[in-house]
Amino acid sequence: MQVTRRGVLVGVAAAGGLAALYTLAPRDYAIPLDPADGETAFDAWIKIATDGMVTVAVPQLEMGQGVTTLIPQVVAMELGADWRQIAVQAAPVSGAYANTVLAAEWAPLWMPVAGGLAEDADDFLVRRFAGRERFTATANGTSLAAYEQPCRDAAASVRALLCMAAADRWGVDWEECRTENGFVIHDAERLRFGDLAEEAAGFVPPDPPPVFSKPPADTPAVPSGPGFGEETNAWPRLDLPAKVDGTWQFAGDVRLPGLVYAAIKHGPLDKAELTAFNRSAAADMRGVVGIVEGKRWLAAVAETSWLAERAVEAMSPRFSVMRLVDSEAIAVALSDAELNGTGTVVATRGQGAEGFGKTDLALRYEIAPALHGQIEPTTATAWYRDGTLELWLASQAPEQARRAAAKAAGVALEDTILYPMPAGGSFDRRLEHGHAIEAAVIAREIGRPVQLTWSRFQEHLAGYPRTPASLLLSARHGDEGTITKLKMRASLPATAREFGERLFGNATSWSAIENTAGEADPMALAGAMPPYAIPDVSITHVPAAIDLPTARMRGNAHGYTCFAIESFIDELARRHDRDPLSYRMALLGQDLRLAECMQRASRLAAWDGGSAGSGQGLACHVIGGARIAAIANAQPGEGGVRVKSIHAAVDIGRVVNRDIARQQLEGGLVFGIGLAVGCSTDYRDGLPTSQRLGDLNLPTLADSPEITVDFVDSTLPPADPGEIGVAVAAPAIANALFSATGLRLRRLPLLSAGL
Known part of the structure; x- marks a missing residue:
């Protein structure tokens, strides 16, 4: 048999040898999976036991987002495995699982001097860094983007090997065989995966792997029976039973x-x-x-x-x-940076701020430090x-x-x-x-x-918050409010670079602050470029010197840039007596996907124009390949104004697991509600004033609105559903509160006493 690089990758796994990781710079890695008795390991991803159990390695942290279901689902669909016989193993740290997609996105953090040389996951510098540093970080919703294709390749190769082993027994061409529900099938003949695994490891798979032409996708759920109204889910979460009965180990x-x-x-x-x-x-x-x-x-x-x-x-x-961190000193530093600081333009469109002239409207939006508020200590x-x-x-x-x-x-x-x-x-x-x-x-x-x-107080003290910020937006517009020029001047520390110093340089918090002082940080203003076809846009970062260490948080910069942009757009629409929906549609330009989301959301929420007293507020956003439009409905009630519902229409490309995508979007919206009404703290004498979980004013189940999510069917590459809901929640709620009460809130969190 001819030995190929792919053959080396798969064929030696059972013998515990080395895997040549052909997707990275030429380098060998020890096979990271250790097969138990009765198991055969195929490359870095798959083991098959004699009883037919298929174990899939997952190199990403399971933190509720369902990655221990998504990655095995991709393998199962490509392999033809029985979902009831799929098991999961947390992958050991290994260069075989390098997350090159995230490494490329974070190149400015690990290679700040020349990050532009490593902008693509296939770039040599990215592959070398990610493999050498065993970089398998879970962040930015990159799990599918980074691992779907390697998992499909691995599963397709193992499928071919199983078919070869079965075909050898039957004396037929292996390409005439197929797999289904854990069996290799040829006409009336069938053999279990477990009966073939050991033999299969001795064959050499085709190069390239024979992946199916149709990528993994989850079809919309259908009723399970007449009159029951229940929906089937072909890919239920693998972690759910253990989490329900308490055996899931943290x-x-x-x-x-x-x-x-x-x-x-x-x-x-x-x-x-x-x-x-x-x-x-x-x-x-x-x-x-x-x-x-x-x-x-x-x-x-x-x-x-x-x-x-x-x-x-x-x-x-x-x-x-x-030095002691103090909220008053932070506010002074942000204000001083805004008024007197030297800014750096980090993003432009058209002519940027050139020839801006007299401002027609300028508004400031303020962001307080936000704590993560995770329940697990x-x-x-x-x-x-x-x-x-x-x-x-x-x-x-x-x-x-x-x-x-x-x-x-x-x-x-x-x-x-x-x-x-x-x-x-x-x-x-x-x-x-x-x-x-x-x-x-x-x-x-x-x-x-x-x-x-750590106790909860120690968590709030030693766990760094999302950065505070001051965002000044200015616009030029025509008679009907159509924006012709827009600029943002954002005062905040170089929070992303600061985080990179700690993660990749193992720097102390104060050293990270000192090392990044005065630096422009484009990642700190991700999402600031509006999705609307405004001809001239300029985004300027003014580095602010504060003593508070800051960190990443779900939604990251999108959580505050979207709040400022969508609140500002809403204010412009209402100042010119324009329907906020039609106003946005007129600004949208050629983004038909976002237009579809807006139209669907308006139908779901029965949008009435967002008129005064209606209590409806709209917000839209784009993160990479994902788009969302959300309408919040706020109504006066006992104890004040409450958000009763949020209707969202989302385009995240191809949906791999509809159930998990819905959970992530709903969870992101609820997390965004938490950021809208709480999660914040002040600092006095170096200590957080919010010292308990109860001090964060997190939404309870009773505070959570009814959430409706509508997916736009798409064949585009899948995008992450976990972050985009966070971004739109706060501006949609702020705009709804204005519609309900006439009160315009420009600071996060919106109401210290909640909704």
């Missing part, structure tokens, strides 16, 4: 022999140093195992988490601080023994967390093992890895397996 569920528990106290923001504490207050407590001093934190370790929390509290640690388990460090934690960037922990604990990287755990919710919070560093250091000092859990 980082806080890890139990090891001799496990002890750690509680921690951090110093005020930012750059605090531990100076004193009352050791004797905890040393004599029965059940206290040890006390560990970090340079900027203090931890107590005990037999129970409750006792550890009592012990660290009793020691009353004190810190010296070189920050948790990491670490075990240091015999020179080896083992970590159990949820991480959106596992290799970067592993490297940081190894360096902090003084352990060789090759002796550091990270076991990826799912997250109950992340919203990009798990892109940070401070807890991994702390758990590693504590475990090294204690000499026993340690589970570190």
Whole structure:
């Protein structure tokens, strides 16, 4: 048999050899899947057991978005497997699973000097970086874009191998065979995958892989029976049963022999140093195992988490601080940057701001710092023994967390093992890895397996928020309000670059701030370019020097740029007595996909023109290949004005799993509601004023409106549904509140007391 590069990739997997990853720079990777007895491993993605169970490796963090269903579904559809026999394995950290799509999007962060040389996932520099750094980060909704084709290639190759093994037994051409529900079929003959797997690994698959011409897609659900009104779902979530019965394991569920528990106290923001504490207050407590001093934190370790929390509290640690974060100082810095700062144009259309002339309308929109508000506490388990460090934690960037922990604990990287755990919710919070560093250091000092859990106050203190910002929008327009020129002057820190310094440079929070001071950051203003055909647009970033470390959050910059743009558009429409829907349609230009979304949303919501008192508010947005139009309905009720419903029409291209897409869109809208009414905090003397989860004014089930989502059928490449709902929720609600009350709110969160 002729051996091809593809053959090397698949054929040696069963023998535990090396996989030549042909999609990256030429390099060999050890086969990351370790087959158990009775299993045959095919490349980095698929194992098949003798009982027919097909195990699919998933290199992305499951944090509620359903990636442990999406990736196996792609494999199952291409392989012809039985969905009831699909299992999932969290993939170990390996260059074989490099996320080149995200690496290309984040090239300005890991290669800030020449990021323009690595703008495409197929660029050599991107492939080399992602493979060498084992970059498998979960972010920006890139899971399908990065892994759908490799999974289809792998599944198609395994399908061909199974057919070859069956055809060899039957004495027929393998191309005459097909797969269905876990069987290889030829006329009346059929054989189970499990009966063929071991033989199949000895064949060489065709190169290129024989993928089906029709890509994976989920058809609209249909009634399961006459009169029942129930819908069938051909691809139910694989993680759902375990989450319902409580057997789904999170980082806080890890139990090891001799496990002890750690509680921690951090110093005020930012750059605090531990100076004193009352050791004797905890040393004599029965059940206290040890006390560990970090340079900027203090931890107590005990037999129970409750006792550890009592012990660290009793020691009353004190810190010296070189600078204290304060909300008033942040507001002054943003205002000073807006008035006096030197800005950099980060995006233009047409002539930009050239010849702008006299402004017809200028409005400012303010964004307060927003906390992630994830319900699952920050948790990491670490075990240091015999020179080896083992970590159990949820991480959106596992290799970067592993490297940081190894360096902090003084352990060789090759002796550091990270076991990826799912997250109950992340919203990009798990892109940070401070807890991994702390758990590693504590475990090294204690000499026993340690589970570190941050209290909610420590989460709000040491977990960095989404950036505050001040966005000034100015426009020139004609007599009927048609915009001819638009410019945005945005004052905020270089928040994306700051995050990149921490993730890729392992910089401290204050070093990241100092290293990016005064830098323009286009990623910090993603989504600022409006989707409307305004001839001349200019987007300027004015770097603001604030001492508050800032981080990524679900929706990221789109969460505040869309709020400013869509609120501004709405204000212009109403100042000229224009229907906000028809006004937007007139501005839209050639984006027929967004026009379709607007028309569908208006039909769903029975749009009446958004007239005064109607309580209807519209917002639209575009993120990559995804488009959305949403109409919120706000009505006066007991305790004030409440959002009763949100109707959204969405075009996310080809829908791979309709159920998950709907869940993500609904979840994104609810998360956006949280950002609209809460999730915020002030800072005084380096401490957050919102110290408990209840302080964040998060929407409860009773606060959540009725949500209707309509998908536009499309054959375009799939786009992420998880972020775009976040972007439109706040402006749709703000516009609805104006329609209901005549009150225009230009600051997020909109109402400190909720809706």
